[in-house]
Amino acid sequence: MMTAPEMLEASSVAAEESRNLSELSNVDKWPKVVMRLAPFPSGPLHIGNARMVVLNDYYVKRYNGELLLVFDDTIGSAEKVVEPDAFEMIPEGLEYLGVEWHRTVYKSDRxxxxxxxxxxxxxxxxxxxxxxxxxxxxxxxxxxxxxxxxxxxxxxxxxxxxxxxxxxxxxxxxxxxxxxxxxxxxxxxxxxxxxxxxxxxxxxxxxxxxxxxxLLEYSWGIDDHELVVTHIIRGKDLVKEGKIEQHIWNIYDWQHPELIYYGRLKFQDAKLSKSKSRREVLEGVYTGWDDPRTWSMQSLEKRGIHPDAVRKAMLDLGLSVVDISISMKTVYSENRKLQDASAPRMFFVEAPVWVELTGLPPEIQEAEAPVHPDFPDRGVRQIPLGRSSDAAVPFVAGISERDLKRLTKGEIFRLKDLANFTLKKGRRPEATFHSVEVDNVRTVGGSIIHWIPRETAVPVEVTMIDGAVVTGHGEPSIKNIESGTFLQFERVGFACVFDVGDPVRVAFAHK
Ligand SMILES: [Zn+2]
The missing domain is CATH 3.90.800.10 (Glutamyl-tRNA Synthetase; Domain 3)
Incomplete structure (x- = not known):
């Protein structure tokens, strides 16, 4: 077993190394490994660029080499426009991914x-x-x-x-x-x-x-030599560019950098188009370059996707020329593994239906729910009900319409972590207090429902992955949460808080 300091030394790179990524060829023919990232600055990096970026960073770290960020900012074309903000947004995306580069170069300076x-x-x-x-x-x-x-x-x-x-x-x-x-x-x-x-x-x-x-391939033919790039990892859609480069290297009898191609990567559930994103951002259809529909690194960070989830999903693909199609669920699954244990639990109800509850003993002024159900030692969080101490005044809770529809009149149900109630027979959503013990609802197979107290609930806006904004209410403690917190709305999914104003605004991450 490793002791703590040794574990710290075992960097993330070493941890990543166990994966099925082969050695780089001909490393010993060069003084040191030099690789380059070559983004065309038409927008921020998006999930479709992550593989190129992560693979280069991984190998440079593995061989203690040098990584260059070379902006491929030649003049572009009417379809491929240089976006000035990209010169800032691309480094932001790299920093998010934990990519360390040693030098920045602009083609337009050369x-x-x-x-x-x-x-x-x-x-x-x-x-x-x-x-x-x-x-x-x-x-x-x-x-x-x-x-x-x-x-x-x-x-x-x-x-x-x-x-x-x-x-x-x-x-x-x-x-x-x-x-x-x-x-x-x-x-x-x-x-x-x-x-x-x-x-x-x-x-x-x-x-x-x-x-x-x-043209890019010509500029690369010159620059890969001038910048002493030793290994080039790129998509196989650039094989023609590689041939042009080789032609130039042969003219000058330059040592050829190693060309390593990988297959196309398709995301089944993410439509990637920088030109479309650019148009929608400019026209205000998207909220900005961090809109979830851009699939930018900025948007993933806003949604609380941990960069290591992206890195792991990309490195797990290996380095093969075979085309691959994956789902973003792969990234989400990694993210869940990394963050589930630290994500606080919260109640959130979309568009709540308000239910009048009578007979709840007046001494019950708050509910206590576990901070995290898997870690009882983390204690409980209080959900103040904000109710009147007058027993005659009903307590009003919000539940989802879907939950209400599932209940039948006369059925016993439980407001999770609060108490059990019996749904009244009537047109208005009303219920009467039954008991406190959870076993009373379990034995009859009654529903356990998420809820929020009307008097203390906090309005919440959730930006979904498709850009839709869902409104609802969260439990009161969401007001005290810091921006950037990754949390789980119980039974709804994981989300990240990005604005603690009124309403509190969160970006949906995944189920
Ligand atoms: Zn001619």
Whole structure:
């Protein structure tokens, strides 16, 4: 058995190591392992990015390496827009996940470097400037595996054309730099691939200082070498990008970083679209980037999902090229394991129906419920009833309509942790006091119902996963709970408090 200090030293990484994640290949060919996260800053990280992030962090920690955060902020496109807030939100998401990175790099700071290599590739006759119409090129050249007229121009002509790209002589879409990947490549996407193009869009960081922008795969071909990245873990949708990179590395005879691909990951119950989220956030349909429908790290944190639940679910998937489809329930199940024992219990009733209860002995002024049913030593919490000491005044409790409908007239039921009552025969929801002992209801198989006292209940708003807001009432002690507390509304589910105002607002986590 390990002693306490040793257990502390056994970091979370070591704990994670027991899982089925193989060694990185060729680690000894490099001075140290360097890996990179390469998010395109179109929004915060969402659950679909978590695997890439967690795997990189895991391996860097395992090999005591270095992790770079490289913002892939090239100019993007009309569909893929750089979102300025993402430069803040992405690091926030990484911090939430416990990812430790050592250096932050912006692609938009490195344009001169990409230009330098563009000139060099042209001078080596490995690239040329093509001013053919894109549509014509696709139909007449790419599809027919036939080089265009530009590809036979001299280096001098190409350098002159390059200058015209930079100085504005060529309009947008007027010319592009193509890498000579070969017109006979069996993969049409690999035929003399475009590596730099003209865009006059304004960039949030560098404005309109540059009008020629690299494509991501070209920028990576250069940067993975320049930043001495040793291992690249990425989705297999980026195999083509990897081939372009390898082509560039071969031109320069650079040592190839190890390329490791994993299969697609689909979440059955989470629709992931950064562009849709961006639109809905801008239009105010979503409450912000922490709206549950964005599936951002911010939204998971708001819902009280423990980052280790996300990490474990992602690492358990391993590193295989096979496509996987999982449910968010995997993450929820991990979260329950991590947090159930520490989550305080509370009563919450959605849209309560108020029931008049007569005959409750006036000395009963509060109910006592366990803080956590599995841990009796944690004691009890008080639920003050706020009732009159006049026995003739009925006590009013709120229960859910569903519970009320399940009861039949004359049936004995129990308000959990308070007392037993008999439902009256009548149109209004009324009941009379029966007894206090829980056994009296157990022996007849009566229902035990969650409830809240009308006089002291606190209005609560619950934001559900689909963005719907459910209103109801919670027991009085919810007022004293701190923002950020992860709790369980008994029989409803787990939720996290994010606003202790009036009403108290919580984000639903899971059942
Ligand atoms: Zn051409």
């Amino acid at each position: 344009l001169e470097l990409f230009y330098k290599y563009a000139v060099d590739l042209i001078e080596r006759n490995e690239a040329y400037v093509c001013d053919c119409d894109a549509e014509v090129w696709r139909k007449e050249h790419k599809a027919k595996e036939k080089a265009c007229k530009c590809s036979i121009l001299s280096v001098e002509d190409n350098l002159a054309r390059w200058e015209k790209m930079l100085d504005g002589t060529y309009p947008e879409r007027g010319a592009a730099v193509r890498l000579r990947t070969g017109m006979a490549d069996p993969d049409p996407a690999m035929r003399d691939h475009v590596i730099l193009r003209i865009s006059e869009s304004e960039h949030p960081r560098v404005g309109t200082r540059y009008r020629v922008w690299p």
